[in-house]
Structures are given as structure tokens and as C-alpha cells.
Amino acid sequence: MHMRPDEGEGSGGPMNADEAEVRQRRPMDEEGASAEPDGATGTSTQQDGHFECNICLDTAKDAVVSRCGHLFCWPCLYQWLETRPNRQTCPVCKAGISKDNVIPLYGRGSSNQQDPREKLPPRPQGERPEPETHGPFHNFGLGDGGFQMSFGIGAFPFGFFASTFNIGNGQFGGHPPRPNVPQNPEEQFLSKVFLWVAVLFMFWLLMA
Amino acid sequence: MFSNTAMQKRLQKELMQFQQEPPKGMTIDTESVSNTLTTWIVHIEGAEGSLYHGEKFQLQFRFSNRYPFDSPEVMFVGSEIPVHPHIYSNGHICLSILTDDWSPALSVQSVCLSILSMLSSCTEKKHPPDNSFYVRTCNKSPKKTKWWYHDDSV
């Protein structure tokens, strides 16, 4: 074990830490806006060496700590776990480690309290976009959904009644997923709209 | 993602740290270090009190752009290759941290120290039993060898 030169200064570190704490306790006395980023950058430089990622050797960003206590950038650790999917061990001590049992660390004043594991890099799979509630006709012009409607003439009335019934209940987003055609709610909504247009068209034909 | 620049940054840090506090008996041949930092040569002296005391060796490190997730290629080069039961006469080293047990928390320095301690703990200078066969048939890069690791005792 080698002492790093900046650790050797002994009292230097703790003094600075105290200063930071005093500043923390009197946030009202100072301009909060300037005190906060100041404190945030201060911790990363003054404690240099203590909070270095064990993989890139740089100050850990999007820091996570393993159960065994070892610190990493989340992107660094993630890449290591991806490298050895079958044998996931802590790079430092070889203890077992997984994406789910590391703990994200949030420093004071970090504006982004999002779990680093949920952003960069994205998890490989299992992601499903949250159902978003859009107003009607939002995204209508995109047309990339592909209406996925094919109805033969014979089967048409049944499909049409089933669908109109659903629309009547106003359950735009609440359908159980169809067994083999995964559709997102917008697509379902769009196909309803399309159906209605078709129905009105038929109606107009009959009346004419 | 760990980019090329992050790899360079890490190698830069390792180089600086190694030069600032070189482990006893080790120096980096700075002339050997390429601009891109992808090849280093480290001079190693056999430790006092070991069978290799007074001998000098050169260890070559080569880093792929997947370093540190991918282990460096490490082998002895030059005219002096230690005679050791886990070191082939072409410089290839049978040491598990160089392949299966590699971890990105290891470094050039820790690899050098492991190799030095492997030398220091040797009790009898001899080639590996399969030396001549291996040297005739192996790939140029020791990383291409599918090693199986025997005892750790030596």
C-alpha cells in the first residue's frame, strides 16, 4: 500500500470537510445558488483518491457501491458485468456482484437523483415504455404505427361491433394486451379511429 | 461507455503513478511507450534473496482498446527469459490473472508485482514440462493460448 501524496497532508482533508459542513448548516447566510455547486465540486477535488472508480481510476461518476464496499462508476461497472455475464464478480475483491445489488450513491446537491442504473447505459432488455396519455389525435400524423387492421368482409360486422362497444366504454388505454399482436395504446386508439371512419363511410354508403 | 479516450486516460494515470512510485526493482522504459500508450516495456530485476537475484528481464505489455475490461497481453521479451516452471522459453507466462482471472481493478503495477512474486517464490529453475511442444505450436500471442492453470504453489 502506498500513501498517495495528497493523503499525506494529514489535517488538510478533515479541515476542508469541516468547512464544508459549516457551510452546509448555514445555507441561508449565503447565496444558496452559489454555495451548492461550489460544495459539490469541492468534495470531488479535495477528497481526491478516496472516491476514485476502481475501473477507470477517475473520480466516480454516477457512482455505485457494491455490497463489499467497492466504488465504481455505474457505466464502468456495467461494462465489466457485460464483459463476463456468466461470472459476475467484484473487480476488486471477487465477491459476487450483480446489477441489482449495488447501491447508487447520491452526493449532496446533486441535481439528478435518478438511480444511475436506470439511465446510462440502458439495461439491455426488458424495457417497456410507460403508457403515455395523449390527447386524441396526438401523433396521428406520424402514421408509423401501421394500423395493423385487416378485416375480411365476412368477419367485419363482428369486429366492428366489438370495437364500437369498447369505444363506447371509453377505455382507450385499458385493454388487456392482445395475445400475439403487441400493440401500444396509441396504435389501438388509432385503429379504433380508423374503424369509426370506416363505419361512418359504410353508413354514408347505405344512406346514399 | 468506456471510450478510447477513457482507456487512454486510464493508461496515462497508470503510467504517471508507476513513474512516480515505481515498485522496487522496476522501471518503465519510457522510450518503448508508444504515443498511443498501447505498448510498454517494463524492466524487472530479480528480487534479492530469490533465485533470480542479479538477473534483469523485460516484460512487454500490450493493451487492446478494450483495456481495462480486456486483459493486457503480457510476456517476457528480449534475450533474457527467466527459467521458471510457469514461464515458457518464448516468454509466454502461465498466470491466471493474465486471462481468466483478470479484473479491471488490476493494473500494470499489480501485474508486475504478481510476476515478480511468482519469480521470487520459485524454488527450482526449470522450464515447464511441455515447453518444447508449446513453443513449437503456440500462437505468437499468449492471449491466444487456452491456458489451464495448474498448482499455485510455485
Ligand SMILES: [Zn+2]
Ligand atoms: Zn469509472
Ligand SMILES: [Zn+2]
Ligand atoms: Zn468488492
